Amino acid sequence: MDYFDPETMFSYYTEESRIARKNRKCSECGEEIFPGNRYLHFRGILQRKWYVYDTCSKCKEDWEMAIDFEWTEGTIYGGLMDVIEEAIHEELVEKNDPLIQRWTPLIEKKQKELEQKRISCPLQAIGLK
Numbered sequence: 231m232d233y234f235d236p237e238t239m240f241s242y243y244t245e246e247s248r249i250a251r252k253n254r255k256c257s258e259c260g261e262e263i264f265p266g267n268r269y270l271h272f273r274g275i276l277q278r279k280w281y282v283y284d285t286c287s288k289c290k291e292d293w294e295m296a297i298d299f300e301w302t303e304g305t306i307y308g309g310l311m312d313v314i315e316e317a318i319h320e321e322l323v324e325k326n327d328p329l330i331q332r333w334t335p336l337i338e339k340k341q342k343e344l345e346q347k348r349i350s351c352p353l354q355a356i357g358l359k
Contacts, residue, residue: 239274239276240274240275240276240281241274241275241276242274242275243272243273243274243275244271244272244273244274245270245271245272246270246271247268247269247270247271248268248269248270248271249266249267249268249269250263250264250265250266250267250268250269251265252265253265254269254284255284256269256284256285256286256289257283257284257285257307257308258285258286258289258292258293258307258308258310258311259286259288259289259310259311259333259336260336261286263284263286267286267287268287269284269285269286269287269290270283270284270285270287270290271283271284271285272284272285272307281307283307283308285307288332289310292310292314292329292332292333293305293310295329296310296313296314296317299317299322299323301313301314301316301317301322301323311333311336311337311340314329314330314333314337315337318330318337
C-alpha cells in the first residue's frame with residue numbers, strides 16, 4: 231500500500247488528539263467514540279474536497295502496530311481494514327494475534343455487506359448503475 235503523506239497530498243490538513251464532547255463514529259472500525267474518550271481527528275483538503283476522519287484510540291494503536299510490523303509505511307486514514315486484510319492475505323501475521331482477532335469479525339462483516347450489494351444489484355455493486 232502506498233505511503234500516505236498529508237504534506238504532499240493535501241493542500242491543507244490538521245491532525246490532532248481530542249477528547250470527545252459528543253458521540254462520534256470511528257472512521258476505521260465503525261465503533262462509537264463516547265464523550266470523554268480520546269480520539270485522533272484528521273481533516274484536510276484534497277483536490278478542493280474536504281476529508282474528515284475520526285479515529286478511536288484503539289485503532290490509532292492498531293495503526294502504530296501496522297507501521298511497526300511494516301505492513302504499511304504510514305497512516306492511510308480510513309484504510310486500516312484494507313491494510314490488515316492485506317497482511318492476513320499475505321500471511322504477514324499469525325491468525326491468533328490479538329490484532330487479527332479484533333479485526334476478523336469486522337472484515338467478515340464488510341465482506342458480507344459487499345456480497346449483499348452484489349446480490350441485490352450486481353450493476354450497482356460494480357458502479358454501473
